[in-house]
Amino acid sequence: MTDPVAGDPLVAVEGLAKAFDVSAPWLDRTLGGEGRRLLRAVADVSFTIGRGETFALVGESGSGKSTIARLVVGLIEADRGTVTIDGVAIGRVSMGRASRALKTLRRRMQMIFQDPFASLNPRMRVDAIVGEPMRAFGLARGRRRRERVAALLTAVGLDPLDGRRFPHEFSGGQRQRISIARALASEPLFLVCDEPTSALDVSVQAQILNLLKDLQAERGLTFLFISHNLAVVQHMADRVGVLYLGRLVEVAPVETVFVAPLHPYTRMLLDAVPDLSMSSRDRLRATGEIANPIDPPPGCAFHPRCPLADTRCRTEPPHLLAAGSGFVACHAVAEGRAAL
Amino acid sequence: MIAFIVRRMVQAVVVMLVVALLAFMMFRYVGDPINQMVGIDTSPAAREALRQRLGLDDPMPLQFARFVANAARGDFGVSYQFKQPVADLLAARLPATLELSIASALFALLVGIPMGVYTGLNRHAPLAKLFLAVSLVGISLPTFLIGILFIFVFAVHLRWLPSFGRGEVVDLGFWTTGLLTVSGLKALILPAITLGLFQMTLIMRLVRAEMLEVMRADFIRFCRARGLTARAIHFGHALKNTLVPVITVTGLQLGSVIAFAIITETVFQWPGMGLLFLQAVQNVDIPIMAAYLMLIAALFVAINLVVDLLYVVVDPRIRLAGRAT
Amino acid sequence: SDDTTFRYAFQGELSGLDPYTLNETFSLGTLANVYEGLIRRGPDMEIIPGLAESWEVVDDTTWRFHLRRGVTFHNGNPFTADDVLFSAERVVSEGSDLGARIPPGAQFVKLDDYTVEVRLATPNPILHSEWDAWAIMDKEWAEENGGVAVTSASAETPNYAALHANGTGPFKVVSHEVGVKTVFEANEDWWNWGDRSFNIDRVEFTPIASDATRVAALLSGELDMAYPIPVQDIPRVSANPGTEVLTGPELRTIFLGFDQDRDELLYSDVKGTNPFKDVRVRKAVYLAINEDAIAAKIMRNLATPSALMISPSLYARSGEFERLPYDPEQAKALLAEAGYPDGFSVGMDCPNDRYVNDEQICQAVVAMLAGIGIDVELNAQPKAKFFGKVLASGGYDTSFYLLGWTAGSLDSHHVIFNLNTCRNADGTEGGAFNLGNYCNPEVDALGAKILVENDPVMRDQMIFDAFTIIHDEVSHVPLHQQGLAWGKAAGVALVQRPDNKLLFDYVKK
């Protein structure tokens, strides 16, 4: 079930699933009489992203956000499902050998990572880091490359002379700018941002978020934006998908999600956010913690924490169904039990 | 748990097979055993006959299969030099080597751990620096030289301790021990220290490094923030946490202690397996060499198993998760 | 008991208790305290009666031995002619390493319980000279315990006789842990107990391979005796209060040998010809070696430079031979004359744990030969590997080597035959230890005659002739007889024989 998209989608994710094998070694398993232990990080996730759109994924730690990001750019291979970008299906990029179409495609999508300290090779100079994608894709060489690196550094708000320095000489915010410059070096259409600001201070976060927005406007970029910070998501996204234990529980335009959330989990999340405006809202108190993904609860995985859960929720997993302006996977919503 | 042990066992068997192959292959090509077995005026024809009787003419795979099958029964053949079953010879020498190795391992642990703890806790104390310096000197001289110097000083000059041998031993039937007599204990001191010195230094430095590391861990900060006494923090929390790597290294080291006993036993004429092995190497006594290698590997595997089990005792996290690498 | 216990150490170990298993000086010497032969040798190597009280040469090929009466083995069994016959058979049986001690075809005949006759195929004037070293075993004991067969070098399981000892000698074996410790105890029932010249009642032997440890143990008073003492440590041991060193000449001669067999040396840059076949080259090597320096510096004077390959004490006319002088200039001239003005290169094999300072000697030789342009590449190895390479079993794989030899029979024939007669390719005929196959039919002929000549003067002359040829042709380069150095506690008295055997029955403490 693909959700309807305004216009022509750039990215289409269909029935994506990924389980990690976290079993004990074979012999232990055999002797201990245990089966395989699979960690279902992502289960049956579908969404599309239109050109120039920002699609955001939110969810608690371990809900599968990063896994989806890596699946989408092909860093890991999906067990099931497809990712199509600009009409071309993605294989695993890491292991070489790809069709020409895929190769161009690969250059058209890039990723910005969470940790500004780990995402830059400490042994390389900044201009080498930023220039590397150009080198790898054979986009520019020599003087041309140096000029383009300088231009990119300027575009992200750094001095071209900074290129001669090493990453450790920069602050976190500046490093994130370098990451962005590197991501832009191959002239991508599609950027996956996995918690690009969660390691940054608020004052710097604002700088980066603004930069991303500016770049999107300038270059018509499409974003898959991942964050656990609802306020940031609200600020950045056009549409939002809410993840719980590897499943999308709600997908809707940003206004709907934050103004009239449907899924009890979305509501709980929103209510748990401490509020700067101190409006002392009426709140749905969060209880419990995210369940163990190796052994998720049957039925709706959220049911142990859900105030609306009934027997059906405990046994039958809900499907993502159209509701309001978006989609929700919740029996209570479908049955109209959820009072808004 | 059982699975864990079985897995170790399977690994052990593989290791042993590889070692067996190595032992067999390598020693198959060292020198000519026939020369060792006979006096120098034995005729070539007699030598050839001997070669045939020993099966040294058979194809390699056959010889290896025979070797493994025999080894599995604990039969390593008869020593070329001593005309006695190698198993008996080794069994007679094993107690000496084990007593020496364990004594030196104990020495290394009992001296190394406290010194490591001390130097780790008092990083800038003069005494700690002295310990470190002295320990460095200890690993900057080859073992054999240290042994010879010990003999020179403590046996020849001061005449405090014997220079060779095991002293009086008591035969318990299955085991001969030097631990029950005064002369046996005295004879143990120099070789055990010589052999243990290197490991002691290693353990001391390891404990120190671990201690420094652990003392910076968050949970130690939290202990201090809870007002626990220094003693409780250092010995109740920090030391215990340093033990996991110490156990690993000690386990590995005990294996090499037994191997390094070759040198110490040579210097002190300690009647253990190492001495037997070195003599065997010089005399190209293949059965002894092969059996010794297999025994070392077996001991090593056994020690590893014990280390793994100790982990489980020390570290509760492993009980559930299986051993993290 | 401590002051009547004699503790000593030797560099090697006693591998088994069967005196027939290994033909090696130390084993034979040690077991000689437990087992006795028909003859014995006295403190000066003189032949004296052993279990045979007397003997006579009946004719060229018949010897008669009169056995000592009233002798018992350690287990109490009486010693009789049956034991001699049994032992003689055992010595030549398969597995024995002493077979050569009894000439082929020799027959032992029991005349009565205390008389044995030996009938030979060919005359042998020195028949009994090696007979101190084949011991008499108790027939009943061996048969009862299953020790009849000799535990051969290759035996899969040692029999009773390899692990237990039952001789007639002055000492009994109390315990034997191979490679660790062997304990002996005085035998009060020894036939010569009344005239014994020892006062110890217990002997403990420990093998200590490391020189430094052995010397240290002696210096620290833990041992009553230790041997060998490395030559450089002799002053130290002598200077140490409470210890001293007994030195003396040993019978063994150290010499260098050349491959004179192959047409092209194995390890050399000379191709197509073998320079060592040219006597001028051999002589040049001889002249280039400063044996006096070796004896003084490496052997610390504990060596007797020798012109012959036999100890002067074993050959009366040794004094008539002289070493070639050290003369590198003449050596160079000879080399040039032989066609090697710039020298040549050759590989040298040398043991490094067999003889006194063997490797150092080789190194010195290498340096000295470098002086005349011969570039020697030294391959010094432990004896096991060395012998494996250079002996018949290794195909005489050597071009130039160092070796030591003791005339086992204490007679020159041993040297002439084993080291200097032509041999066949695999050493089964001729001088098996003539590694380089020096070959001169004249020497061979002389050797054959010497063996059967019963007239001492004639015999000595023939030996003289043979040695003269060997000397002139530089079949080998004799270096020296190495010295013996035994360290002992000052209060201990013992006899040092040139055969390097330690006899407990001369030990006084």
Added chain:
Amino acid sequence: MSELPAVAPRGRLADSDLLAAFLRSRVAMLAALATLLIFAAAAFAPLIAPHDPYDLASLSLLDSLTPPAWRAGGTTTYLLGTDDQGRDLLSALLYGTRISLAVGFASVTFAAVLGISLGLVAGYVGGVVDAVIMRIADVQLTFPAILIALLIDGTVRGLLPGLTREESAFGVLVLSIGLSFWVQYARTVRGSTLVEASKEYVLAARLIGLSPVTIMARHILPNVLGPVLVIAAINLALAIITEATLSFLGVGMPPTQPSLGMLIRVGQDYLFSGEWWIIVFPGAMLAILVLSVNLLGDFLRDALNPKLR
């Protein structure tokens, strides 16, 4: 969370932290000085040594056992005296150090190259490859250096009987010491590789389609070399000691090309005999060399460990 440059990148010498720490530590400077001097002496041995100890023709047995120049009977020709063959001890010492260092460096390099490659591959590729490499490492650990050396020495010379010690010793030593040391590198590098490979800069490199080999060589390798440097320093010391021990056991360098260990082995024979200089000088040289290298390794370890600053 910190905006500060957290950990200065490890191991860059230009990095002022390392240099400053070094300038502060008198011990480290002294050790470095000693190491440098010894290295230089070894490197320039042919230029500074008064005699050529390999020129056998120049040896005179009659000059052997000459005591050092300042002792009675000594001569200035042989400043530190001569050994049992009349070899100038000072020259032998210089050349011996050269050989010991050569063995040390060669075997450490061999071990490091082998260990680093295997560790990188094991850590980066993972799976069966990793399991196999690490099991081999386990087996390897069963055999300490001296056992391996005895094995290899025996095997090599058993297989190639014509080979003399002169020809084979160096290779055998390097092979056996190297083989017994590689595990440490492999384990360390594998560990760091696992950490580095999961870092996002490696993901970024994979994303632009670089080949695994390029990624390992260009991105991961430089970042895992820090700890390797420390291991290498300490291994160098250990290798020199091991070589000495092997010489003692009779499988070291040949006496005609004596290393420090061989000189000690020879000198050992003169421990009781009064010619103390034959053992004392090589022994002291070895101790100083190994101690200095160890001290430097220690210093590096502490200085490169950000947690101990």
Added chain:
Amino acid sequence: MTPVLRVTNLRVSFPTRRGVLTAVDGVSFEIAAGEVLGVVGESGAGKSLTGAAVIGLVDLPGRLAGGEVHLAGERIDILSEAEMRKVRGRRIGMIFQDPLTSLDPLKTIGQQLTETIRTHLPLGRRAARRRAVELLEEVGIPAAAQRIDAYPHAFSGGMRQRVVIALALAAEPALVIADEPTTALDVSVQAQIIAVLKRMCREHGAAVMLITHDMGVIAETADRVAVMYAGRIVEVGPVADVVRRPLHPYTAGLMAAIPSLAHRTERLAQIPGAMPRLDAIPRGCAFHPRCAEAFAKCVLARPEPAVVGASRVACFLHEAAPEPALATT
């Protein structure tokens, strides 16, 4: 009434090769009984160090370079290590950021709890264990009696942080310093932990110093808030005042930079640049290079805190007000 904690002019510095770095510089504040003081600021502002200095746990080579710390009127910064040890845990409890690493992995939580309890309270083994179970129940650990013998690794992150709270409060300290107690946790868990912490402190009447960089948490939890920048408190005052009517340009910028759920803006306000490194703190007001309202004086002199309304603020824009006596006795 004497405040539970009064800190005056606290300075913490680190001697380094490049000179002495002052990481906390002239910090003064106080906390009354039952009060929650929030301390906010960007990373590296000196929040944690201030907390560590109060409890006497500044790691070497750092040291207290000046100022005084009074606990319930008693000066504690000059106590010996042995005396200080009795203060820690007993009178001041501390909670660290990461519950995963705060607990000794090799000891059961029961062992860690009873050990702490018995260090400070004269209880027997059994009594201490009973108390430990009670504490665990109090912080909301289900089936506490069974789970007390489990090892830390058997607990989830949120549960662990509850255990850490129980440990910090085991001896009923008068002051609790919580250093980012929820940063490592998810939002849904964070709310629960904050609730537990608040409830526990209220019930035990403890004063709380809540260190965090999350303005939202402060807004919901604290009574008063201190805003730190580059080692100094730039503004301290009642939460409502600071959040709604920030006085200091930095506070104002910070508030505007935080995206809010309540009102969506197209662009966030941003403060240019980043907080200076310790070794490069500008002269004058440390914030002036980033401050839109800076004027000449800001570059030259360092503003002292001045009382404005219920707040105190260190900014020349608010200099006018006369400085009252600091003490409120």
